[in-house]
Amino acid sequence: MRLRLGLRYKLLLGYCLVIAIMLAMVWTSFRALEDMSRAYSFAMEEQDQSLFFTAKEVDHLVWVTQLGEYLLGEEEFHGQLDPTKCRLGEWYYQFLSGERFATLDPELQELFLALDEPHRRLHESAQRVVSLVERGYNEVAIGHFFDQTKVHLMDVRGILDRIVEISTAQANAWHQEAERTVAATSKNLWTFAVAAAVLALLVALFLSSRITRPINRVAKVLREISSRGGDLTQKLPVESRDEVGELSQAFNNFIENMHEMILRVRRASENMVNSIGEIAAGNLDLSQRTQEQASALEEVAATLKQVTAAIEQMAANSTEGDNLSDETVAAVQKGDDAVKEVSEAMDDIAGSSRQISSIINEVNEIAFRTNLLALNAAVEAARAGEHGKGFAVVAAEVRNLAGRTAESAKTISELITSSALRVDRGARAVEHSKEILDGIVLNSQRLGDLMGEIAAMLREQSSSAQQIQRAVDQLNEVTQQNAAMVEEIAAASDSMRAESSELLELVQEFKLIDDLQEGAYGSHS
Incomplete structure (x- = not known):
């Protein structure tokens, strides 16, 4: 059985296809935006982490420099000697017990765990240096500073540099992933855009042919009606069951209704001409009575x-x-x-x-x-x-x-x-x-x-x-x-009365089926 779709459903189907392609484009764009956002977010986290560890490394360099100046007797040492209370230590020991540490790569986990001992020994060596200086053993303190403190500082810096290196590499990898997502999304969007344009063009060509042809046919019949002196015997062929066929049928119904209306108008015009004469006679009598009533009212x-x-x-x-x-x-x-x-x-x-x-x-x-x-x-x-x-x-x-x-x-x-x-x-x-x-x-x-x-x-x-x-x-x-x-x-x-007569003459100019039948009867007789 052949499926018959109305023009409305054909329009909706075409628009739905275009909308589906547009929704696919939007969905692809949103997915790409989510991927890019996630990639850039991870990249920013890695970059922030690299900057954080670099800053902590600089803090410890400044800390060791202040300790060296203290050994030289230039100024008092006010640095933090407790490894759990310095800025790196506070963050480090809290980070080890958090959820973020469990999600790191095994290599980074090993590096973070390895940072504990050299960092702790660095602060212990600084405590030893300060204790020796306070007791007056400056030369021993200086030797301990160069033999222990400097060595532990280099160990801490080495681990932090490795962590920064890995974080920077991961940030670059996430940046590359985001760039690949942008390229793939751009390619998909262009593909969907071309498909939507082609589909929209095909739908437009199909619908224009299905809509303009019956409209031109209606215009042709209307021109024939107007050029033949109001011939209301014309009709359109009904070739389909969609809106175009309904349009043709509605036009035929309109012509039939117009035919009936013109016929009723013609008969009403004839009756009107007769009634107007009676109205004029009654109006004359009413005028006389009105004059009499006016005189009585004046009295x-x-x-x-x-x-x-x-x-x-x-x-x-x-x-x-x-x-x-x-x-x-x-x-x-x-x-x-x-x-x-x-x-x-x-x-x-x-x-x-x-x-x-x-x-x-x-x-x-x-x-x-x-x-x-x-x-x-x-x-x-x-x-x-x-x-x-x-x-x-x-x-x-x-x-x-x-x-x-x-x-x-x-x-x-x-x-x-x-x-x-x-x-x-x-x-x-x-x-x-x-x-x-x-x-x-x-x-x-x-x-x-x-x-x-x-x-x-x-x-x-x-x-x-x-x-x-x-x-x-x-x-x-x-x-x-x-x-x-x-x-x-x-x-x-x-x-x-004059206008009714003129209207009757105008209505009689329309060509009706009754006129054809009367002409046929006249020819037979």
């Missing part, structure tokens, strides 16, 4: 204007009445305030009268006591005989004055009591007047509230009347616009 608008003016006048009158009521309430409140002031003044007078009565009582008491004192003085004057006559005359005069004072105080007390009674009656009258004025104020306020409510209702009615007036004006305006639109519709109907 309603005039009547509403009169009603609105009357309501506005009533609202103005009620507002004025409300203002007068407010003024009356204000005047009554002022009277009420005046009565309150009179009542307060009467209360003050009553209080003053009570104070005067109290004072008069004190005066009466003083007059009584004065009279008693004068009487006592007269008795004493009588006892005194001739010597008390003058004092008796004075006492009699004092008693006379005390009696007159008591009578005056009694008269004033009676007047004050009478005034107090009158003040009480006046206060009750003022309080009664105040209650009457409060009632007048309350009634005036109620009247003002009623007038305000009436004014508010009249204003609302005036506003409602104005809104109705505006609505009627808008309705009148809309009616006038409708009348204008009716006239425009009439003009548009005439224009539409």
Whole structure:
């Protein structure tokens, strides 16, 4: 069975092949980058190790030089004598117990293990030299320095130089491995690039022939349709089941749908020409009714204007009445305030009268006591005989004055009591007047509230009347616009009738299957 693939799957297959080659290129590049990175990393490690041991060798040379200067007495020796605490020793003994040492080549492992004894003896010889110098045996120390220390230093340097040599050789080997990886990767990338270019070119040629040929065929049929006066009887052959065949079938379906649409448009145009005449007749009747409605609305608008003016006048009158009521309430409140002031003044007078009565009582008491004192003085004057006559005359005069004072105080007390009674009656009258004025104020306020409510209702009615007036004006305006639109519709109907006739003529230019069948029937008849 022959496999039938659609154009979409053919495109996807071609693109997938190109993408597969590109992915292979990317995978190869990543693998090469990983190999190069690993090689360069190992090379850098070996180079760093070589530099490290070279630096440690230089450190020990400087250390031995300082020891020699110490022997000559030029300066104090401050170098590290403990082989496990110098910079090389600290790294060395930690390195021997680490995982990195186990991964080294056997030759390097032997060299590292062999470094322990000469390095330790080097520091022990230095300890011996320092001890001899401190005890004063400089010549013995110098001999020991050249016989032991220098020899052990050369042994340490020899081992370190061999380690550096091996590390440098391994670094060069890793560099060469990286260069070989770069060369192989470049060759593979060029191979994949050429293969991808050739495959992409083949896919492009194949797809262009599969796509452009049916498109050219569609363009040819379209040109024939346009050159033959709208011949919709043309069709494309369907030769495959892929997207190209679907395109041809879709084009044929489009032509059939276009055929049906043109046929419906032709029939609709014929019906439209007939309907437009009916619309024009109905539009004329609508225009007349619209004019009548506009006249009626104008009369309603005039009547509403009169009603609105009357309501506005009533609202103005009620507002004025409300203002007068407010003024009356204000005047009554002022009277009420005046009565309150009179009542307060009467209360003050009553209080003053009570104070005067109290004072008069004190005066009466003083007059009584004065009279008693004068009487006592007269008795004493009588006892005194001739010597008390003058004092008796004075006492009699004092008693006379005390009696007159008591009578005056009694008269004033009676007047004050009478005034107090009158003040009480006046206060009750003022309080009664105040209650009457409060009632007048309350009634005036109620009247003002009623007038305000009436004014508010009249204003609302005036506003409602104005809104109705505006609505009627808008309705009148809309009616006038409708009348204008009716006239425009009439003009548009005439224009539409002409355009429908023109559309019918244009549609009739298309060549349909029904036209061929009618022509065949006419020829047979």
